[in-house]
Every structure is written in structure tokens, then in C-alpha cells.
Amino acid sequence: MSYYEDTVVQMGRTLRNLRAMLDKAAEFAGARGAEADCFVGFSLHPDMRPFAFQIQAACDAAKFAAARLAGVEPPKNPDTEKTLDELRARIDATLAFLDGLEAAQFDGAGEREVPISFLPGKAAYGADYLREFVLPNFYFHSAMAYALLRQAGVSLGKRDFITHLTLHDVAS
């Protein structure tokens, strides 16, 4: 179950959180008579990729991780988004792909061989791929998207980024 939880459930949750942040950004712009799509090109530095790329990269990190670990072909997404609505649709398309996977497809995912596209002849095992590459990469781009909205003044806090912790009662 855990590779399913790590990808479909947890990354899906974070993508939903990002979508909610897009809604807050649109509201923030609207309240100021500004174009919601202004955010799409925002960047922290002239030589750093903009907001749209950060959302695309977070979506792709989740999509490729789930596809590689479940052993299925990932759908193609051509990175053409130019508006907040299109970025929302990109997130929704990623969520639809994730939600179409079954927990059983992730059986043995930790030992699955994941080919590394830019290193022909090399592969990583699923467990290392998830821990060493996917998670830092996914949260990196998700956090950059958050940072760009936060810097622009959108009212966000850590509770927008982390929204859920499974708890139980303990005997006192």
C-alpha cells in the first residue's frame, strides 16, 4: 500500500492544495482589479523558471512517479499552459491520471527498475527513485509555486501546504 499512499494519495493531496492556492491567487488578483493570469509568468529571479513551469513540474513529478512505480505508461502533457485556468486543468488532468490507478498496481514498486531517461543504460530501484529524487523534486516545485504566490502577497500559510495528518486518540 505504501507506494500508492506516497504517490496517488499524498502527492494528489498536495496537488489539490496547489489548486486551492491558484483559487486564492485568482481571488487576490480579482480583489485588486488585476488579471489573475499575471501570476503565470512570475519568477523569483530572471534566470529562474516561472510559476507556470513550477506547476507543470510538480504535476509531472507526480505523474511520472506514479507511472514508473505502477509500471504503466504516463500520459503526455505538452506544457502549453498560459493561464491560471489552464494550470488548473493541468492539475486536474494529473489528478485524473493518479486517481485512475489502483493500489495493487504498486505491489513490489520498491524493487521495480526505473529507467533514467537522461542516463541511458542506468536505472534506479523504485524505493531509491522515490526517496532520493521524486519527493525532493515534487516538493521543491510545489514549494516554489507557493513561494511565488506568497511573495506576490497572496495570503498563504503552511496550513495551505500541509492540510492533513492522519491522527488517532491515545489513552490519557
Add this chain to the structure above:
Amino acid sequence: MSYYEDTVVQMGRTLRNLRAMLDKAAEFAGARGAEADCFVGFSLHPDMRPFAFQIQAACDAAKFAAARLAGVEPPKNPDTEKTLDELRARIDATLAFLDGLEAAQFDGAGEREVPISFLPGKAAYGADYLREFVLPNFYFHSAMAYALLRQAGVSLGKRDFITHLTLHDVAS
């Protein structure tokens, strides 16, 4: 082994990456005749916590995760760092704590009950605590530290944030 890998090994690796970014930041400032410690107070927005806090929070995320999952008492760190050297020392202290733990202490960590300090009477199981809270929180603060240096102009790329992927050769 995997909870040990997730915390001591992988978070330790990321903390070492952050330390290397501090070195690059000091070099960047030095080359411009600026004070390296200028970075300590940098923030993305007036109501967002500054660079020093982001490093402290990343260190604490790793420290508390390893302590809770290994079932040991975490050391105390009073958050008094005011210079880049002191932040480097904070990272080193965190790494010393992590490196003092043994893989066997993490046996059964996924089922361990982790008390939630701000929710008395509630606890999370180790597996959920790591996946839903620790990892997003740790990478969030690590990425914010990266974002602040990047925005200031320090030459950093994703390869400073993700430095290692365990690979093997595959038959062609």
C-alpha cells in the same frame, strides 16, 4: 532500513546540500564585498519568516522526525543563530545527532505512536507522520532557504538541491 534511509540518510544528505549552499552564499557575498550574514534576515515577504528560520525549521524537521521514529529524546536547539557560521553549526549539530542513530533503532518505526505536541491526546503512526507531515515540511523549509538565496542572485540550480540518485547498470 527504510525509515533510517528516509531520515538519517536522505534528510542528512539534504542538510549537507543546504550547508554547501551556505558556502556558496558566503562566497557570493564575499566576491561583492558584502557581509555574508546579510542573508540571515532575508525574507520573501514582510510577514514571512526569514532565511535563518528556514534553516532552523529544516534542521528541526529532520531532528524531530529521526527522534520520534527512532524513539529517542531529541536534543534541544534554542534558535539563537544570527550568523551564517552559526547556521552552519546548527546544521552540523543536527547532522551529528542524526549520524549518532543506528538503523536498528528505526525497526517498526512505521507503527510507532508519535504524539502531536499541539494536539494533546492525539497521535499519528510513524508512517503517516513521515509521509503526510515530515517530508512536506522538511522539503518546504529547505526549498524556502534555496529560494531566498536564489532570489538574491546566488548561482544555484536543482543539482544543488538534489545531489544523489542510487543507480545501477541495466542490460541493454
